[in-house]
Structure formats: structure tokens, C-alpha cells
């Protein structure tokens with residue numbers, strides 16, 4: 001199996017969303033993860049509107065072509081709704097239903113603010129309009145937000161921290177409140193959010209080293225807070241560099257030109273792909 005170390009002991013994973021074809025950035029991410037230890041695959045398909053079975057099939061096929069293997073059955077987030085519901089219920093004393101739409105949030109933030117609106121890894125920093133609403137008041141279209149200040153207080157913590165390749169990264173309570181805020185734990189019509197699902201599943205799969213791109217670095221602080229709140233172990237992290245196109249832009253799923261499929265069709269080998277991403 002490609003990219004497998006002789007010993008390591010880490011349990012790691014690649015967790016793509018089947019919303020498009022895998023590109024060079026995904027190949028790099030999966031190969032980097034597989035080089036760290038026992039490699040798991042997880043399909044992150046909570047966004048039923050954007051996920052497609054044909055993309056999921058293409059993920060399996062492209063990864064196998066790259067030389068990766070993984071245990072089956074593969075965990076699929078759409079099968080895990082009961083686990084997310086349970087986690088949400090446990091967090092309910094620290095969450096509230098929010099009925100604000102993006103426009104409401106923008107309007108509330110623009111009033112005191114000149115120029116660019118404050119945003120973090122979960123989007124605009126929520127101004128707190130619905131904070132304090134009770135679950136009894138929840139409407140069917142509400143999202144569920146974490147009251148981040150109360151969460152830190154309940155834990156008696158003034159910071160969250162994680163280790164990335166031996167370096168400890170700390171974010172204080174105040175930095176979290178200013179730069180991230182009340183994150184969404186359950187999206188409209190989804191029953192969970194990326195942040196909640198990823199934390200619940202990494203723990204359920206026994207992942208000890210989360211390998212992911214640097215674009216998710218700021219989100220990791222959210223995940224560590226949730227791990228503490230849910231009494232889950234905090235894994236180690238490896239945030240890897242991002243693969244960029246020739247103009248220096250991060251690759252996105254819409255960049256079909258850099259899809260692994262496309263290179264395969266043009267006759268590239270797995271070794272060519274490794275070289276292209278600098279492995």
C-alpha cells in the first residue's frame with residue numbers, strides 16, 4: 001500500500017465530501033494522511049443537496065487508483081444522524097435556536113461596523129441577536145448555535161489548545177469570541193453541521209491524528225472546544241500545505257482541469273500525481 005510507514009501507531013483519515021471530483025489537493029491530502037499511520041476513509045455527505053453518488057463512486061475509484069486502501073465499510077455521515085442528534089442533545093444547555101438569516105446578520109453587523117464585516121472560520125461573527133432564546137421557541141427553519149461564552153464558562157477554561165506536529169497552538173476564550181463566535185452546530189434542514197459531525201465521527205472512528213489542509217486550521221479550535229464539551233479525546237493535528245494552481249489560488253472542486261480523473265485520462269500515473277504535488 002502506498003505511503004504507509006513501517007510503524008507509527010497513529011490512526012488517521014481522509015474525509016472528503018462527494019460534491020465534486022477529487023483534484024490534486026485531495027490527492028495530496030489523502031496521500032499525506034496515509035503516510036502517517038492507519039488510514040481511514042470517511043464520506044462527509046451531510047449536505048444532501050450538494051452530494052452525489054457518482055462523486056462518491058469517483059472518490060473510491062480515484063483513491064484506489066492512487067494505491068490507497070482502507071477498511072470497509074466506510075463511514076458515511078448520512079448514516080450517522082442519530083449520533084449527531086445525541087451530541088446536540090447533550091450540548092443543548094449551551095445552545096440556542098437562531099432564526100437570523102444571512103441578511104439579518106449582515107444588517108446587525110453593519111450598523112456599528114465600517115468596511116468589511118468581521119468573519120471567522122464559521123462565516124460572519126454572529127452578533128448574538130438570538131442568544132438566550134430557549135429551545136421551546138425554536139422554529140422549524142432555525143439553526144442551532146453554540147453559546148461560545150457560556151461554553152467556555154461551563155468548562156472553566158480560558159483557552160483551547162491543540163498540537164500540530166509538536167507545536168502547541170492556543171486560542172484564548174476572548175480570541176475565540178472575537179474571531180469565531182457562536183458557531184452553528186445544526187444547519188437548516190441538516191440536523192448537524194460540519195463542525196459537530198467531524199468531532200463526533202473522528203472520536204467514533206478512534207482517529208488519533210487528524211490530517212487536513214491548512215484552510216481548516218482556524219476551524220480546529222472549534223473542534224477542540226466541542227471535544228471538551230462532549231468529553232471526547234483531543235487528537236493530534238497535522239495541517240498540511242495547500243496545493244495551489246499556477247496563479248497561486250487554492251484548488252477547488254470546480255477546477256475540473258486539475259481533477260485526478262482528468263490527469264488519468266491524459267495518461268498520468270499515480271507516480272506522476274505524487275510528483276505533481278511534491279511527494
Ligand code: GLU
Pocket residue numbers: 015016017044198211212213216
Ligand atoms: N469534509 C471536509 C472537506 O472535504 C474535510 C473534513 C476534515 O478534514 O475535517 O473539506
